[in-house]
Amino acid sequence: MSSEVLNPDKWVDNYADYLYNYTIVRVNDHIVAQEIVSETFLAALRAKDNFQGKATERTWLVSILKRKIIDHYRYSNSNKGKAEVSISYRDPDAEGDWLEENAADPFDRTAEDSLENEELRLAILECIDQLPEKQAEIFKLKTIEEYDTETICKEYNITPSNLWVIIHRARKAMMECMEKNWIN
Amino acid sequence: MKLFSKCSETAHICDKHQYEEIGFFDKIKMKLHLLLCNLCRNYSKRNERLTKELKTANIKTFTNEEKKLLKNRLAEEIKNQHDS
Numbered sequence: 001m002s003s004e005v006l007n008p009d010k011w012v013d014n015y016a017d018y019l020y021n022y023t024i025v026r027v028n029d030h031i032v033a034q035e036i037v038s039e040t041f042l043a044a045l046r047a048k049d050n051f052q053g054k055a056t057e058r059t060w061l062v063s064i065l066k067r068k069i070i071d072h073y074r075y076s077n078s079n080k081g082k083a084e085v086s087i088s089y090r091d092p093d094a095e096g097d098w099l100e101e102n103a104a105d106p107f108d109r110t111a112e113d114s115l116e117n118e119e120l121r122l123a124i125l126e127c128i129d130q131l132p133e134k135q136a137e138i139f140k141l142k143t144i145e146e147y148d149t150e151t152i153c154k155e156y157n158i159t160p161s162n163l164w165v166i167i168h169r170a171r172k173a174m175m176e177c178m179e180k181n182w183i184n
Numbered sequence: 185m186k187l188f189s190k191c192s193e194t195a196h197i198c199d200k201h202q203y204e205e206i207g208f209f210d211k212i213k214m215k216l217h218l219l220l221c222n223l224c225r226n227y228s229k230r231n232e233r234l235t236k237e238l239k240t241a242n243i244k245t246f247t248n249e250e251k252k253l254l255k256n257r258l259a260e261e262i263k264n265q266h267d268s
Contacts, residue, residue: 008258008262011258012246012251012254012255012258013251016246016251016254017243017244017245017246020244020245020246021243021244024244030244034246034250034254037254038254041254041257041258042257042258042261045258045261045262045265046261046265117240117241117242120237120240120241121241121242121243124237124238124241124243125243140245142203143203143238144238144243144245145245149205164196164199164200167199168195168196168199171199171202171231171234174234175230175231175233175234178233178234178237179230182237
């Protein structure tokens with residue numbers, strides 16, 4: 001088996017969305033999640049000599065990401081982190097357990113972001129990863145970011161019928177991939 | 185209007201339908217074809233399922249600008265590493 005190599009120039013394009021979706025259900029905050037992803041990439045760069053090529057690039061990045069998420073909770077539960085939490089209790093009777101209430105709870109998932117949806121999300125992103133690069137980009141723009149046909153055509157300098165051919169191929173590959181990876 | 189459209193045309197309409205970009209007549213044409221064509225019915229079913237999965241997943245992505253910022257930050261770090 002050939003060992004994996006790292007390709008930092010492609011990290012943002014290839015993994016940012018995957019890592020972000022992994023993070024967002026765990027921290028429930030857009031800005032914090034982006035910051036954690038960014039820190040993960042930086043930490044990965046600094047540690048890239050330790051990469052042994054045994055795991056895939058993504059698995060390796062996710063393992064760093066997990067540590068970053070734990071760090072985030074450790075920090076927001078530390079005294080320093082708590083000092084940054086703004087306290088709004090005015091009622092002296094309510095002071096009770098404000099420390100716990102204000103620290104973010106890692107197990108607090110909202111109904112929309114259930115565990116199953118997260119798995120589905122990651123399965124989809126993994127399938128998108130397997131598409132050829134240009135197909136993946138255009139499929140993402142059209143389907144996930146919901147750009148209209150005209151905008152994408154302009155950006156990539158293609159005709160609408162080109163676009164629909166690309167979308168057709170991407171969708172077919174996505175169906176096959178999801179049918180393999182995602183059992184309903 | 186030709187009553188029975190080709191499979192390739194139906195697939196094309198079906199793809200567009202996933203993005204709600206077809207008109208009334210195309211929709212009729214597609215439905216008619218689906219009534220009679222097993223293969224296309226199957227394709228349509230799988231296509232709808234993919235659309236539903238994508239909707240349920242509600243994937244969030246970095247905007248292009250956010251990606252650019254992130255890339256710049258990484259590029260800077262790579263440069264620093266080379267310099268040191």
